[in-house]
Amino acid sequence: MFLSIFSRIGIIFIVLLVGILTRRFRVLTKETTDGLCRIAIEVTLPFLYFYTLSTSLNRQLFFSILTLPLFALVLTFVSFLLSWLVSLRLKLTSQQRRSFMFLVTFPNYGFLAIPLVFALFGQEGLVRVFVFNLGITFLYWTLGVAILRGPAKGARIFKSLANNAMAALILGLIVGITSFRLPQFILETSRLIGDATIPLALIVVGSILAQRDSRKPVPFKAVSTLVFCRLLLMPALAILFINVFGGLPRMLAVIIVLQAAMPSASTAPILTKRFGGDTELAASGVFFTTLFSIITVPLFISLALR
Template identity: 30%
Template sequence: MDFFAVLASILSLFVVIGLGFLARRHGLLDAGRVHTISHILVNIALPALTISSMQVPDTSQAMTMVDSTLAVAFAYYIGAFLVSLVVCHFLPATGTEKGVFRFMLVFPNVGFMGIPVAEVILGPGSLFYVILFNLPFNLLAFTLGVWLLAGEKAGRPDPRVLLTPGLAASILGLFLFLVGYHIPYPADATLDWIGKATTPLAMLVVGALLATLPSARLAGDWRVYLISAMRLLVFPLIAFAILSLFVTDRLLLLSSVLLIAMPVAANTVLLSEEYEVDATLASQGVFLSTLLCLATIPLLDFLFF
C-alpha cells in the first residue's frame, strides 16, 4: 500500500470538512443554506452519481463475477442489518438515535471513500468489484436506510418515504447495467460531472453541522466510539473470517473486506438532514469514524492486503 497516497485521500476529505466548519462558524452557511445543499445532494447529485457509477463496460470476464460480487454484498447488508437490530436494542438511546446508529452500522462509505481508497490499495482492477458492491448500497440506502432513519419518527413505516429520486436512480442504473446500455455523450458526461460534486458538498455539510456543536461535543460519546469500532474493525474482521471460507477470488475477497472497513457513509448526514432526524449525531459518527480510519485502514492493510 502507498501509505501517503491513502493518507492524502482521507485527509483531503477533512480539509473540506474544515472548510464547511469555518463557513458555518463565520456565517457563510446558515441553517437554511445547509438544508438546501443537503436537499440538492439527495435529490440531484447523489442520483446522478448513482447512475454514472453503474455505467460499467461489460466484458465476458467481468460478467462472470457479477453474481458472486452481488451475493457477497447482499449477504453483508443482511448480516449487518441483523447485527444492528441486536446491538441497538441494548444501546441506551432514543428511538431517533437508534435509527441513526443502525444506519451507521449497516452502511459504510463505499462510494465517496471506497472507490479512491480501493484504487490506491488494491489497484484499478478492483474498481469493477467496488462499483458492483455499490449497487446494493444504492438500492438499500434509499429503501432500508430511509426506513431505518425515518420509520420510527413517522410512527410506522410509510411507503411514501421510500419514493425518492435516489431509489429511482438506483433502479434505472441497475436496469441499464443489466441490459448493457451505455448512456451516450453528452448525457453521460453531464451525469458524471454532477455526480462528482457529491463528495465535496457532502463534506461541507458535515463540517457545517459539526460547527453547530460546542467544542466539547465534537468528540461524541462512548456510543459513537462503540459504533465506529464495530464499523471499522469488528465488521471487517468477521467478514474476512467468513468470506475467506467461500470466496476463492482473492481480489473480490479483499475488495469486499476493504469496503466493509470504510467509515460511516456520508449519506447518514445527508439523509438525516433531509428527513429531519438527528443530523448532529450522524455528523459525529461520520467525523469520528473517518478520523479513526486513518489508523484502522493501515492496520487492516498490514493484516490482510
C-alpha cells in the same frame, strides 16, 4: 503499505477539512449545507452512477461481479443484527436506540467509499463499488428508513426506493449490460455533472461534521461502543468473511473490507431529522467514527491487500 494508503486517503481528509473550515468560517451555513447535500444525492451522484455504469460495465463483467450486491446484503444484515443486540445492552432512549442502530448498520458507502475506491483502483474500481452499492442502497432506503421510523407500513417504506440514485443505478445497468450506444453529448454531460460529486460530497461531509455543537456533552458510552462496532468489529468480520469464502479477486475483497470499514453514513443526521431518531447522537456518531477512521481505514485496507 500502510503509509502509501494513508497518503492517498490523506488527500480525501484534506478535502474534508476544507468542508469543516468553510462551515467554521461561515462560508457554508446549515441551510446551504443541506442544499448542497441534496444536490449531491439527487443530482450529481445519479449522473456519476449512470455515466460510470453505462460506459464501463458490460454483460460479462456484470455477471462476474454479481456476488457483490449479495455480499453487501449479508454484511448489512450482520451489522443490523449486531446493532440490535448491542443496543439492548446500552441504556438508551427509544430515539437514541434507533439512531444507534442506524449508525452501526449503515456505513458511509457513497460519499467516502467512492473517492477512496477511485483513489485506489480508478474507474475500474468505481464500477465494482457501484454494483456493490446496489444491495446496500436497497436496504438503506428500506431497512434504514424502517429503523428510524420504528413500526411503519411496508408501502410507506418502499416508496423511499423511488429516488434519483436508484433510478440512475438501474438505468446505467441496463445501458451497460445491453451495450446500448448513447449519443456522445449525453455521456459527456453525464460525466461533467457526475465529476462534481466527489469534491462536493467531501465538502458536504466536512460541513456536516462541523455542525456538531461542541458545547453539548457527548454520550460517551454509546459513541465509544459505536466506534468499536463500526470501525473495528465490522471490518474484522468482513476480513473473516472473505477468508472463509476465499478465491475472491483482490479488488473485490478490498472493496468489501473497505465498505465494512467505513465510518457511519454522513447523511445520518439529515435522515434522523426527516424520519426520526436522536439527531445529536447521529451528529456525534458521524463525527467520531469519521475522525477515528483516519487511522482504522488504512489499517484494514492494508490487511485486505496482503
